[in-house]
Amino acid sequence: MKAYAREEFILIVPALAAVAAFSGESWFLGLGQAASLIMAALLVAAIVMASVRVAKHAEHLAVRVGDPYGTMILTLSAVAVEVIILAILMLDSGSKTLVRDTIYSAVMLDINGILGLAALLGGLRYGEQPYNNDSGRTYGVMILTAMGISMIVPEFIPAAKWHYYSAFTIFAMVTLYALFLRMQVGQHSYFFSYAYTSSDRKQAQPHEEEHDGDGVPMAFSIGVIILGVVLIGALAEIMSAFLDHGLEGTGAPPALMAVLVAAISAAPEILTALRAALRNRMQAVVNIAMGASLSTVILTVPVMEAIALINGQPLTMAMTPVQTVMVAITLIAAAINLNDGETNAIEGMTHFVLFGAFVMLTMLGL
Numbered sequence: 433m434k435a436y437a438r439e440e441f442i443l444i445v446p447a448l449a450a451v452a453a454f455s456g457e458s459w460f461l462g463l464g465q466a467a468s469l470i471m472a473a474l475l476v477a478a479i480v481m482a483s484v485r486v487a488k489h490a491e492h493l494a495v496r497v498g499d500p501y502g503t504m505i506l507t508l509s510a511v512a513v514e515v516i517i518l519a520i521l522m523l524d525s526g527s528k529t530l531v532r533d534t535i536y537s538a539v540m541l542d543i544n545g546i547l548g549l550a551a552l553l554g555g556l557r558y559g560e561q562p563y564n565n566d567s568g569r570t571y572g573v574m575i576l577t578a579m580g581i582s583m584i585v586p587e588f589i590p591a592a593k594w595h596y597y598s599a600f601t602i603f604a605m606v607t608l609y610a611l612f613l614r615m616q617v618g619q620h621s622y623f624f625s626y627a628y629t630s631s632d633r634k635q636a637q638p639h640e641e642e643h644d645g646d647g648v649p650m651a652f653s654i655g656v657i658i659l660g661v662v663l664i665g666a667l668a669e670i671m672s673a674f675l676d677h678g679l680e681g682t683g684a685p686p687a688l689m690a691v692l693v694a695a696i697s698a699a700p701e702i703l704t705a706l707r708a709a710l711r712n713r714m715q716a717v718v719n720i721a722m723g724a725s726l727s728t729v730i731l732t733v734p735v736m737e738a739i740a741l742i743n744g745q746p747l748t749m750a751m752t753p754v755q756t757v758m759v760a761i762t763l764i765a766a767a768i769n770l771n772d773g774e775t776n777a778i779e780g781m782t783h784f785v786l787f788g789a790f791v792m793l794t795m796l797g798l
Contacts, residue, residue, distance in 0.1 A: 440656055443485055446478035446663050453670040461677055469678035475671035476692065479664055480699045483513050486660035487700025489653035496650060504616060504723065511727045512661060514538065514697035515735050517668040521689065522736065528748040531736045532583060533690030536755050537794075538728040539575070541698050543762055544787035546705045547721035551769075551780030554709035554717070560774040561714035566623040568770025571722035574612060576763050578605065578729040583759075587750035594746040601749075602734040602741075609730045626715035685797045698724065714775055722766075754798045762786055 453460070453475060460471050490509040514534070522530050554561045582601050589597045616624055675689065701720055708716035733749075740747045751759065765786065769779040 440485065443482060443656075443659065443663065446482040446667060449475060449478040450663060450666045450670065453667075453674075457670060457673065460674065465678050465680065465682075468674045472671055472674040472678055475667050475674065476696065479517075479667045479671065479696050482660045482663045482667065483696060484700050484703070486513065486657050486664070487704060489648070489656045489660075490700075491704055492648045492653045493650060504613075508727060508731075509657060509661075511697070511724070511731050513664055514693060514728060515732055516661060516665045517693050517696065518732065518736065519739060520665065520668045521672045521693065522739070527689075528746070529686070530690055530693075531732065531747050532749050532751060532755075533687045534693045535579075535583065535729055535732055536751060536759065537687065537691045537694035537790075538698065539579070539725045539759065540762065540787060540790040541694050542701070542721045542725040542728070543766055544783045544790060546698065546702055546724075547717060547766075548780050548783030548785075548787055549702075550705045550709035550717045550721070551714070551775040552777050552784055553706065553780070554712065554714060555775060555777030555780050557710060558712050560776050561709070561712055562626065562774050563715040563718050564623060564626045565771060565773040567715070567718055568722065568766070570615075570620075570623055571718070571726055572763060572767050572770065574608065575722070575726050575729060578608060578726065578733070579759060581605075582729065582733045583749050583751045584756060585750075591746070595741060598737045598741055598746070602737050605730050605734045612726070612730070624715075624719055685794055687794055687797075691794055718770065722770075752798075754793060758786070758790060758793070 453471065460467055486509055490505050493505050518531060518534055521527075551561070581604050586594075586597065586601075615621075675692075679688070701724055705717045705720045708714070708720070736747060737749075762783075765782055769775065769782065
């Protein structure tokens, strides 16, 4: 146990950062906007550091239980981080569009960024990488349905009746996810796994095969995940104050905070997906990227809508025309690319170019 605990000493850094930031908040804020931005950047780094350890132990659990349970643990741990940060920032800032913009940013980052880059690098190394195309189709239609109900239809809901549709959205998302979860771990679990052939295994370098976490006790990993999530919540609380003060009056893009939240929660997933792609394990990449997108929409929406109902303050969930077009292009491209059971560098590049377009549009404030 001591050997495992030594690896977690890195969590002391974000813990000390949280203590220092909380105790010296007034002093740091008094130093001006530049100092606040520096502190915000340091706290973001601390959050990423803690989230990487959370993802590492989620990955240990994933290796122990195997697919599809493994990637489900990975995506749920990332979504838990995102929901905690998002709830704290939303309550602090009072922004009505933060949830919408964060979910949109997460979908762009997961499908176009993570899946695109992983398929591009994996394709350049191995050519065509196999996976179970049932998973791509299932994830795609679930994401389309969830985003349509929660982020397109609200455009047509009268303001006076928002709470009725908000309650329906919560029910619809919970029902969808309950059925999906039953399918993912039950009779259709084979949709989300792939039986690699001996030739597939030989392509991967022997030293790159995954053996991480084989000896780590499950209880220890669960404890580190809980500790990491608590630390992330504390760091997000103080980080929002520094970031708000630092960006005040700078003309920064309105969606910058949303992109930051999505990037923080996705940081560990990026590393995991890239490692899987370079080990010729594209099924894990598809499960992580598409599963994270689905989990973000289908789990974040009901939690945030419930908070809105409790506070009596409606959220702006309807996407802008630009966001709707980008989501439509992304899901159409994913439906075409994830339909034949193999990915390649060209398919990866199409998604990565879409990710570049998302970054450019965000910088332009669209």
